[in-house]
Amino acid sequence: MKVTEKDVAYVADLANLELTQAERERMVRDLNSILEHIDSLNELDTTNVPPMAQIPDRFGVDESRQGSERFAYTIREDVLEGLRKSLPHDVALANAPDSDGTFFEVPKVIER
Amino acid sequence: MEPKSLTIDAARSAVQQRTASAISLTESFYARIQNDDPKIGAYLTLCKERALAKAAEIDTLAEKGERLPLLGGVPVAIKDVMVTKGVRTTAGSKILGNYIPPYDCTAVARLEAAGAIVLGKLNCDEFAMGSSNENSAWKPVHNPRDLSRVPGGSSGGAAAAVAADMAVAALGSDTGGSIRQPASFCGVVGLMPTYGRVSRYGLIAFASSLDHIGPLTKTVRDAATVLGVIAGRDPMDSTSAEVPVPDYVTELEKPVHGLKIGVAKEYFGEGLDTEVRKSVEAAIQKLADLGCEIVEVSLPHTKYAIPTYYIVATAEASANLARFDGVRYGFRAPEARTLSAMYRCTRDLGFGAEVKRRIMLGTYALSAGYYDAYYLKAQRVRTLLTRDFEEAFKKVDAIVTPTSPTPAFKLGEKVDDPLAMYLADIYTVTADLAGIPGISVPCGETREKLPIGLQILGKHFDEATILRVAHAYEQAA
Numbered sequence: 001m002k003v004t005e006k007d008v009a010y011v012a013d014l015a016n017l018e019l020t021q022a023e024r025e026r027m028v029r030d031l032n033s034i035l036e037h038i039d040s041l042n043e044l045d046t047t048n049v050p051p052m053a054q055i056p057d058r059f060g061v062d063e064s065r066q067g068s069e070r071f072a073y074t075i076r077e078d079v080l081e082g083l084r085k086s087l088p089h090d091v092a093l094a095n096a097p098d099s100d101g102t103f104f105e106v107p108k109v110i111e112r
Numbered sequence: 113m114e115p116k117s118l119t120i121d122a123a124r125s126a127v128q129q130r131t132a133s134a135i136s137l138t139e140s141f142y143a144r145i146q147n148d149d150p151k152i153g154a155y156l157t158l159c160k161e162r163a164l165a166k167a168a169e170i171d172t173l174a175e176k177g178e179r180l181p182l183l184g185g186v187p188v189a190i191k192d193v194m195v196t197k198g199v200r201t202t203a204g205s206k207i208l209g210n211y212i213p214p215y216d217c218t219a220v221a222r223l224e225a226a227g228a229i230v231l232g233k234l235n236c237d238e239f240a241m242g243s244s245n246e247n248s249a250w251k252p253v254h255n256p257r258d259l260s261r262v263p264g265g266s267s268g269g270a271a272a273a274v275a276a277d278m279a280v281a282a283l284g285s286d287t288g289g290s291i292r293q294p295a296s297f298c299g300v301v302g303l304m305p306t307y308g309r310v311s312r313y314g315l316i317a318f319a320s321s322l323d324h325i326g327p328l329t330k331t332v333r334d335a336a337t338v339l340g341v342i343a344g345r346d347p348m349d350s351t352s353a354e355v356p357v358p359d360y361v362t363e364l365e366k367p368v369h370g371l372k373i374g375v376a377k378e379y380f381g382e383g384l385d386t387e388v389r390k391s392v393e394a395a396i397q398k399l400a401d402l403g404c405e406i407v408e409v410s411l412p413h414t415k416y417a418i419p420t421y422y423i424v425a426t427a428e429a430s431a432n433l434a435r436f437d438g439v440r441y442g443f444r445a446p447e448a449r450t451l452s453a454m455y456r457c458t459r460d461l462g463f464g465a466e467v468k469r470r471i472m473l474g475t476y477a478l479s480a481g482y483y484d485a486y487y488l489k490a491q492r493v494r495t496l497l498t499r500d501f502e503e504a505f506k507k508v509d510a511i512v513t514p515t516s517p518t519p520a521f522k523l524g525e526k527v528d529d530p531l532a533m534y535l536a537d538i539y540t541v542t543a544d545l546a547g548i549p550g551i552s553v554p555c556g557e558t559r560e561k562l563p564i565g566l567q568i569l570g571k572h573f574d575e576a577t578i579l580r581v582a583h584a585y586e587q588a589a
Contacts, residue, residue: 008472015430015475016437018456030469031476033531038419041489044496050367051491052498053309054321055547056351073552074350083347084215091214104439109451 003031113137115277119349120186120334124227127174127185130321134174134185138229141187145231145278153253154263154273156192159199163187166229174297182225182341189279192233192271193240194220194325195314195371199230202468203316204238204248204266207443207462217314218349219234219283219325219342226341229291231279235269236462239433240285240318242266243293243536247466254523255298261520264294270328271298281329281338285315287322288421289516289540292552295328296515296565299554301582302328303335306573307547308353310339311346320351320420322544332553332583336360339575363576368584371577374508378414379539385518390541391556391564395585399512402584409504409511413496414533414542418534420497421541423477423490430474436462457480467529498546505571510581513539515552516567539567549575553582555589 008027012019019027023077056071068075076083086092089102113123113132126132142160142303148467149155170185195201195213202208216224224230237247245253245268253268255261263272267284271294274282274411284291287303295302303326310325315321327338343357353459375396380389400406438444438458445457463471477486504511526533543550555566566585 003476007476011472011476011479012481015471016434016452016455016459017463017471018460019468020460023465023468026465027469027472030475030530034422034473034534037531038423038486041416041419041423041493044413044416044493046489046492046496049492049495051488052495053491054351056353071350073354076347082532089212094214095211097444103580106439107449107451107454 002035003028113140117277117330118280119182119331120280120329120337123186124182124184125178127170128180131172134215135171135230136168137185138163138187138231141231141278143152144428148276149278151254151259152256152272152276153251154235154269154276154278155189155232155488156202156204156235156250156269156354157200157546159230162199163229163231166224170229171177172225181225181227182337183223186228186280187231188223188228189231189234189270189273189282190220191236191267191282191284193236193285193316194283195316196220196230196233196415199233201233201316202250203240204236204250205463205467206249206443207436209460211442215314218346220309220314222342223283223338228557230336233364234267234273234282239267239316239429240266240287240290241429241470244521244526245534246271246297246523247464250466252523254430257299257561258520260522261562262297262523264297264516264520266290266296267302267328271295271302274300274328274330281327281334283325283342286324286326286330286544287318287425288544289537291324291326291328291379291515292540292550292565292567293537295552297520297563299461299563300328300330301332301335301553302326303344303551303552303575303579304337304543304549305339305575306549308351308572309355309549309575310342311344311352312348312349317432319425320432321428322425331553332586333361333364335551336579337582353573356575360576360579364580364583366580368399368581371510371581372402372506372508373399373404373581374407374408374409374511376409376411376414376504376511376513378411379513383517383535383538384514387558388514388516388518388564392512392566394480394587395555395566396512398588399581399584402588404581407508409508411500411504411542413493416493417497417545418538420490420493421537421545422473422534423486424494424545426470426474427477427487428474430478431469433467433471438462452564494545496552499540501542501546501569507525510578511569513567513569515539515567519558519562519564541571548572549578551578551582555585
């Protein structure tokens with residue numbers, strides 16, 4: 001058993017989840033079963049293998065260029081409205097669970 | 113005109129030649145959905161007003177005798193992970209149950225600009241996380257070929273809608289096999305393009321380095337047509353590539369004679385269903401008969417693909433899904449008194465079990481002390497998996513494999529065993545990790561009449577070759 005109930009509580013906290021007691025017990029079981037399978041990666045020696053964070057690392061770019069130079073085609077002029085106009089206030093707030101018409105509203109952050 | 117077995121070209125030319133109006137065609141699809149979908153469950157939301165307005169626009173063009181655009185009058189549907197302006201978009205999740213997006217996904221906008229009529233939004237696993245569509249927060253989808261079985265996932269609604277003639281074509285998304293596996297289970301064509309080929313703008317993010325949008329269709333030609341419409345650089349997605357888009361439909365007719373087709377033994381090992389193996393081997397023989405040269409290749413790291421995928425995908429998901437906090441859109445838990453309790457209760461009540469499991473696994477893999485052992489390790493193995501393909505593609509033009517180790521399984525069969533469910537993606541996740549394109553094309557049935565899929569994988573940005581091979585096979589089969 002790699003993952004304990006304490007680990008689950010800690011990770012749930014990081015992930016902004018609460019989880020019921022039943023969910024936590026189930027999570028301990030599921031994570032251990034999946035991680036056991038994932039441990040097979042340790043059979044491989046990857047000391048000199050570079051990590052691959054994204055696909056465009058592998059194609060379509062001029063490899064003689066370095067860093068952000070390689071992705072120069074994604075760069076655009078920094079103009080006021082960007083690629084599209086910003087959403088009007090009322091549209092941006094239309095999906096909000098709670099708003100006063102100007103701001104998103106949330107429960108009190110600081111108790112007095 | 114009847115929706116049954118209707119292809120893109122047939123629908124478009126009927127509307128062009130005015131043997132059917134786009135409006136009547138659209139209405140006949142809605143009639144079919146009303147009649148058949150209650151037992152299948154493919155649709156979550158219909159957008160009749162938008163569809164009929166578009167159809168009227170197309171009819172006006174046709175009446176004037178103007179040449180219709182490529183998808184003029186063609187009824188299509190969209191997996192509910194792509195945002196549609198003014199049309200509810202849930203990603204199959206309660207946390208977005210009442211979300212009305214203020215903008216359109218680029219791929220959807222391109223379909224409509226090419227004349228397509230969007231009928232509605234299609235059921236899927238919550239946030240595209242699943243292989244059976246049983247993780248939808250709303251309802252399961254039943255496989256039209258056998259209602260007791262799953263349609264596959266996560267684009268289960270898309271595959272089922274096309275298979276049941278409730279849409280001519282559909283857009284799905286593929287992060288670990290979510291277009292190809294359901295296409296295989298439902299007996300339709302499913303194409304995952306190269307990473308960067310199709311803009312992800314407006315696709316609700318699951319794992320950003322693995323997410324792809326692509327078509328599910330009845331024929332390979334239709335898949336080529338839709339890809340041609342949605343492909344190409346979009347300034348709104350900085351990962352969309354500036355690579356010229358060929359005319360995929362014209363490319364279909366090039367001969368396959370002399371193409372080198374790779375077969376990797378790693379895709380024919382333990383766990384492969386006997387009937388699936390036989391069908392795929394027969395398909396390989398058919399390609400040899402068509403003049404392809406069959407070459408053995410090796411992809412030695414294949415067995416590490418599932419563990420690599422479930423670290424990379426869940427790590428990215430845990431970050432992407434942090435935005436669902438009940439502040440700007442979607443569901444908010446009503447009772448919470450503090451901000452932090454509000455976040456937690458909202459996410460606890462808003463997300464389903466599989467989504468929470470993946471957020472937990474991804475957060476664990478990224479957490480202090482485990483980052484190197486899991487996330488960095490998986491990224492290194494991802495390089496090895498990609499190198500496997502790069503080596504193989506020095507020798508061959510395409511690689512053929514089964515799409516899925518088994519045909520469609522029963523509803524409920526794997527819901528209690530997440531690992532068994534993950535292993536259903538064993539032949540599809542490799543292409544997502546490497547960013548190469550893949551297509552699933554029907555290649556026969558089991559004795560129980562369940563469809564089997566042949567997967568064809570290609571080089572980066574070489575969708576033209578896999579479409580050509582798939583088309584030649586489809587025509588010969």
